[in-house]
Amino acid sequence: MASFAFEEEQIKTKVHFGVWGKIIGYALRRWYFLLIIASFMILTSFHDSSFVPLLNKAAIDAVGNSLGVPYDQVVIDVKLIFGINFQTDFWGYGSLLLGGILIRSISIFVTFFVTNYLEMSIYVSMRQDAFKRVQELSFSYFDKTSAGWLIARLQSDTSKISDMISWGIIRVVWLVFDLVLTLFTMFAVSWQMALILLAATPLIMIIAPYFEIVLLKLSRIARNAFSGYVAWLAESIAGTKTIKTLAIENTVYKEADDIITDIRNKTFKRMKFQALFHPSVVVVMSITTAIVIFFGGRFMEQNTAINVATFALYIGFVRAIFNPLQEFAELFGDIVATQSSVEKIVSLIETKPAIVDRPEVIAKYGTLFNELRENYEPIVGEIEFKHVDFSYLKGIEIIHDMNLKIKAGQSIAIVGETGSGKSTTVNLLCRFYEPTSGELLIDGVDYRDRSVAWLRSNIGYVQQTPFIFSGTIRKNIAYGKLDATEEQIQTAAKLVDVHDFIMSLPKGYDTELADGGSELSVGQKQLISFARAIVRNPAIMILDEATSSIDTETEVVIQKAIKDVLKGRTSIIIAHRLSTIVDSDRILVMSDGRIIEDGTHAELINAKGTYHKLYMNQFAELKVEEQIETYETQIAGIAK
């Protein structure tokens, strides 16, 4: 049983108004919407809580007082709140009711309509803020935070909160108006009856929130069990082949049964509890009605002001008081349920990016969102690491005193085991991170003296898994240079040898790629990524494991593309697959954050050091056909 003990989220039942303040700010910025909503809402509430009950009372009074009078001669005494009293006849009474409906419908329409605008503008600006913040944040943030977490924040939390805020405000306003107007009407008609009716309300104010909180907890428990099941289900479907070959269908079925039964029990537990809620309210309401009838009967014997119409009115008020109270409890539950979303989104929006340009740099080169390109210096492409140290976390150094000088136009390959620091080196070069100490010079200038945007506008970057944006092929290539001309795009595609393939598609460059380009092979996707990097015409080219996810056949094509792509540029390649790098001008072998070997492929192979070992290990893992190929092209000629 322990195998599916899913983690259960802690449920907070305290509301922290601090974080809510930030969120409510989004709504308050649209105070004019709130004003319209409130003023129309009060009309609806007035209609439901005061106008209609009092008109009903007037009608009943009229019937009681006008025995034998023909209906078109009846005088109806209408007593509204705020001392508005007048007399009307049957048709006037009818018109009042119809007019009420019309006004109410219009105000409902306006209220809903404006609330939608409110909800949307909260939603849009919250998402914009969160999205913009995500764009500004540095890599250290993304290393600590999974994409899934951020997606959940940007997607579900924002819509949950904007829904909660906008409709929550409506509900609060509506309930308050309803309650206040009902109370006001009640006291206006007969304060004794009003007090009697209120006698039982404290009970409901205790019961309802209690139920809401417990229900919230029980629902979360059930829901967590269910989401655990969904994850388990996905895994079981993914592991089909293993399940079948081990012939463990029965075991897995048994496990499914355990999990599903567990969900069933948790769900039923919630439902059992929920089943108590409404009946308890009914009992309290019945008690209240009984009290109203009991005392109402007494009053009527003593006090002529209370007649049968008042009696009926107050029996109706029981519901009018209890419903809003119940809904308040529900609203409270909803607020508690949204609490954690609010906390998370506020923390996201308030996160400060770790890498920012200095004020004087910004003054000269502009920000990411407002680049001053006219001040950008042209780049040559010379790179120098000067005593660079780096640690992601304090105390754990990843790069130790790195000194490295790369001449413009040189091609460099970095190899080493996982964790040796090669990716970090590239991260530092791209200024995804900054050195903890030492400096990194581009064309002899510390790169922190120029803007992040300047540096990156001169870098072409290709990552391990080719990434395809949804949109046309043209758009995907032009992503490297947003204002690229058609000619530049095609030139880039031709350079990496993907132009002919693109033209062979019925729609050529206008072919829409969906789903991360699932209709293309990995190799084709990677070629498009290369074209994307090339169209920038960057002085520095970085291939971050760009060939790892490619099969051998494609590699031949890519290999050729790489040669063309690197021509005349400073380049840094990180590769797992050593065959990619044998032609580099220099190969650096890294280990524990240090460069331990530096030379050409032939030199390093013959030195029989770490590179030789790495290379041979990898060779053994190649498929049969790859071994033959690799041996012939890379080893036979140089090995002594």
Add this chain to the structure above:
Amino acid sequence: MKKYLKIMWDITKGHRGAYLFSFVLQFFAITFMLLATFMTKVLVDTIQGDAPTGPIDTFLTNLFGGQAYLADRLWIFSVIILGLGTSRALIFWARMYYRGLVESNIGREMQLKLFSHIERLPYPALKKAKSGDYIQTCTRDEETVRSFVTRQLFGVTYTVIILIESFFILWTLSWEIALITISILPVMFIYSFVLIKRVRKLYRATEDSDGLVSAKIEETLSGIRLVKAYNNENYEIKEFDDHLQDYRRKFIKWRKLSSFFFASSDVFVFGQIVLTTLFGLYLALNDQISIGTLVVAFSFVTMVVWPVRDVAMTLSNLARAIAAMDRINVILHQPLEDIENGLRPDIKGTIEISDMSFQYDDGDETILKNITLSIKAGETIAIMGKTGSGKSTLSHLLTRLYDYTSGSIKIDGYELKDISKEHIRQKIATVLQEPFLFSKTIINNLKIANRKASMEDIFRAAQIADIHQNILSFKEGYETKVGEKGVTLSGGQKQRLAIARTIINRAPILVFDDSLSAVDTETDIHIRSALKSRQTDTTTLIITHRVATAKDADRIVVLEDGRISQLGTHAQLLKQDGLYRRIYDIQTRMV
């Protein structure tokens, strides 16, 4: 329609008593609610001294001692209201309880039925399907259907019962007021039904647009490295904003219509209420009905109109439930893989393949061509070949994930196709190329192969797979969790765990489907010799590209283009000019 009613009826199977009983409880809950409201009329009539006009109020008045008696003792009404309220609360509680019981039980059974069906689909069908679709059906579709059967349907019956009962009660007092109370309802029902359908259409457009916004978020976040490396933050923000604005437009358009729907159908709702009030007032003034009747008519109409509008909304959403039922049906109607039936012979480990060929059902290329090979029990065979030569397919055929197209494979003299799949998969244990571990503890990952395995067996298997020491080095040892929420294992460690899992059961035939390649050469040798010493008579098939692994085998098979191109011992093959010697040359020179 009949088809769907049957599906829904089938869903309640096993819980029909409780299911139908909750309808009965619903009926009584409504009746008590209406009675309590009706007592207001009796109360008002009593106070006013209006004589009862219908059979029900006459009965109730007389039941509690007659009008004159009650007029002096109004407190009796308090007691009656309290009594009715409490009874109704009890019935209501019972109804909710039963509904919860039925709903959770039905949910459990549907989930289980779907899962067990998916689990037993044949491998080729599973491989083709999108797992997302299955998950969708097991979760969202299941919930849609269940909630329709156990919730929305009750909403419909609630409305029908309350409508009929209150109409009937009013009819006993005055047929005019009864008729007027329901007069606008049909129009309102049709109006709501039609309009809400259009609202839904706009809603779907909004949802689609929301999907695009979400896709954009996901895309940007998964490509964040590129976004930053290419300085395109601003561009992304603008693109995101375009999506947001499109969503906003569609959202507003949708909500405009839905606001109009609520506002305009409210006109009907209140119109019905006002009509009843006015007409009741007219009747009361003409002395055709009492004040009590007026009051009760007003209460009843308020209780009826809202549910009618809700039901119109529910029914207009029927298409969603139907679509969900269809998707569930598609899964439940797929043929299952029969793993139980077939021979269950005792297996020693002889494999006799003769003139066997294989081709995928939907492929036009023959993957394996006229393979003939006989393997003695206890023999170790290594299979080498290039990618696509068919070597992995051979292991798929042996475990009957696929069945061969022609020729024959005999295991200990029994035709493979006649042997139960479950049986053969237990007897031919396979270690797959891609090790798959479940997100649970190491011990549970190992035990999954055999629930009854003793700790000794498990440790022994882990020792043979050379992973025991690694496991002990983890802080929680065998209780360490694997996967996202646990330790991250290296490819080699995963593979060794998968090997340990497979060898817990001492199967007479063992297949390593290129699964020793992920472990280094020394571990490979250790695993194989440890295995050999535990079970000397096991037939072992090793698919590999490593000569060091192959050379110790009794015989080596080289596959090229679906045919056996070379067969013999290491020494024999070295004398032949062919793929094996070439690989050997290269690999020996490399180390």
